[in-house]
Amino acid sequence: MTMVEQVGERAGGNRRVVGVVLALASIALGALVILAPLDLPEIVRLAGVGLVVVGLATVIGVDGAGHSRRWVRILTGAAMAAAGIVVLVWQSASIRSLLWVMVTALIVHGLHTLVAAVRSETDRRVDGLFSGTAAVLLGLLCLVWPVLAIELIKYAVGAWLVFVGLRGLLDPWLHRRRERAAERAQPGLLRRWGRTILAVTVFLVVAALAIGSALLLRGDERPAPDDFCTSSEPLPAEAGVLLKAETLTVGVPPGADAWRILYTSTAPDDTVVAVSGIVIAPSDRTQDALPLLSVAHGTTGIVPRCAPSLSPTPFADGAGEALTQMVTEHGWAGVISDYLGLGTPGMHPYLVGQVEARNVLDASLAAQQLDGLSLSSDTVVWGHSQGGHGALWTGQIAEDYAPGLTVLGIAGMAPATDLYTLAEMSKGEVGGKTVSAYIAHSWNVVFPDLDLAGRLNPGTAHGVEKIGDLCFNEQDAIAALVRGTQIPEQVFPDSVLDGDLGEKLRENSPTGPWPAPVLIAQGLADPLVKPAMQQDWVDARCADGEPLDYRTFPGRDHNGVVAADSPLTPQLVSWTLDRWNRVAPTPTC
Incomplete structure (x- = not known):
């Protein structure tokens, strides 16, 4: 053997040793990403180390990707290693920015694998096509849904590192088997199909993740508001005027009649605007005035197509079973405002207490103008979640804003009361991020002086925009919450939350x-409206001399407290009838 051959053999042996070390490192890093209890920043940075390892393996040609031109291999590996270093040292970047760097390198490696596959023999070509496509698809999946779920990124990236390591580790052995099989002209089954089966398996897993993500995020195909929700005539100068009405048939419970209404109300700047809503009454009714429920609905979104009147289940929001019983069994009528910006054009002033309350009160005044329906001017106000917030504000301003109505009682179910504390307590949770996205999107328009669009945490604006266009019921609610998992950090920096935004949240908290x-x-199992926050708010109101009736329900979450089988349902019906009959209340403070 010549000295040149000896040097070449020694270099090849060293390259194989380095390849084994890098392959084992990739497998170890992938296993660590999958198995270790890490948060998202740690996962991203550990994946950055993995990119450096895989990049070095690609440079020296031991990543098992197949054959490609030397300069292509070196450039690809160098780009991946550089991306990994950027992820590791760019400490000031947002998690979303780091993910972009990381997954771009993933896509580059996938493309390199595809190019190398074209230059390889048949079995390696199939393997390379599937594994390269899987890497590109995984990269695109992470780019589009960067934090779809921390576990998705954790397991997907970890599995990719393990796969690349195994491929690099097995490649020398398979190469030797390939040479021996070529000498015998009898290629082994494992050589021909082992890597291909592994590549196809990884591809199918990533494809399933992509398809599942698309299904989760597609949302509803609900219609946009129709011509009923717009008024071509000049609006009257006063609020609470019925503009038009039409019969509603979709989602109306048996034994009830319903109508869509368009009426005037007051915007945040005190101008008169058109607002839509719905009215429900018993089919079997006399000419006598019906007792009236004024219902403030919970969060359904912030864009026009999210109006309850456009939903296939317009009366299912909140305490829907209790409302049905009040109408069909006890002969009450109910009025539900869509709120400004839901149904009608414009941005919905989400959790802006004065506007919610004005819309609810004006809807009740307008409903009294419906032909063939006689309604009492006495009313009980209900609301769940955002609607609980709206119900409390409705009672708070009713005497001054709508003296023609007499409020006999106010029921708030899981109400959003102390908005600042709610935002502070849930700022890092999925539900809190989703609600914060609605606030950011809505209040940026309603309160332009806050300039919320320019003061979000880096990397959150994309998620805020996407959530803002989704409703918060039916399939859209799932999509909105899943989008919330994409937001890697709290939406508002603490400096903003503790500053003028915090003051505005406090101003819109009912007291x-x-x-x-x-x-x-x-x-007491509510993950959105925290029981601890609610207890503190109740204690503060009691200390102020407000005689509240506070009832808690163990094991019930945010929607479960108003579900048909909730113990609250019969209690709410009984409490409401007592208010109509002027039974003395039984406050708990």
Whole structure:
């Protein structure tokens, strides 16, 4: 053997040793990403180390990707290693920016594998096509849904590192088997199909993740508001005027009649605007005035197509079973405002208390103008979640804003009361991020002086925009919450939350006084409206002399507290009938 051959053999042996070390490192890093209890920043940075390892393996040609031109291999590996270093040292970047760097390198490696596959023999070509496509698809999946779920990125990236390591580790052995099989002209089954089966398996897993993501995020195909929700005539100068009405048939419970209405109300700047809503009444009714429920609905979104009147289940929001019983069994009528910006054009002023309350009160005044329906001017106000917030504000301003109505009682179910504390307590949770996205999108328009669009945490603007266009019921609610998992950090920096945004949240938190008995119902397993926050708010109101009736329900979460089988349902019906009959309340403070 010549000296040149000896040097070449020694270099080849060293390259194989380095290849084994790098392959084992890739497998170890992938296993660590999958198995270790890490948060998202740690996962991203550990994956950055993996990119450096795989990049070095690609440079020296031991990543098992197949044959490609030397300069292509070196450039690809160098780009991947550089991306990994950027992820590791760019400490000031947002998690989303680091993910972009990381997954771009993933896509580059996938493309390199595809190019190398074209230059390889048949079995390696099939393997390379599937594994390269899987890497590109995984990269695109992470780019489009960067934090779809921390576990998705954790397991997908970890599996990719393990796969690349195994491929690099097995390649020398398979190469030797390939040479021996070529000498015998009898290629082994494992050589021909082992890597291909592994590559196809990884591809199918990534494809399933991509398809599942698309299904989760597609949302509803609900229609945009129709011509009913717009008024071509000049609006009257006063609020609470019925503009038009039409019969509603979709989602109406048996034994009830319903109507869509368009009426005037007041915007945040005190101008008169058109707002839509729905009215429900018993089919079997006399000419006598019906007792009236004024219902403030919970969060359904912030864009026009999210109006309850456009939903296939317009009366299912909140305490829907209790409302049905009040109408069909006890002969009450109910009025639900869509709120400004839901149904009608414009941005919905989400959790802006004065506007919610004005819309609810004006809807009740407008409903009294419906032909063939006689309604009492006495009313009980209900609301769940955002609607609980709206119900408390409705009672708070009713005497001044709508003296023609008499509020006999206010029931808030899991109400959003102390908005600042709610935002502070849930700022890092999926539900809190989703609600914060609605606030950011809505209040940036309603309160332009806050300039919320320019003060979000880096990397959150994309998620805020996407969530803002989704409703918060039916399939859209799932999509909105999943989008919330994409937001890697809290939406608002602490400096913004503790500054003028925090002051605006406090201004829109209801504190009373109220002109009638108040019932607050809270599920103790509620992950959105925190029981601890609610208890503190109730204690503060009691200390202020407000005689609240506070009822808690163990094991009930945010929607479970108003479900048909909730113990609150019969209690709410009984409490409401007592208010109509002027039974003395039984406050708990």
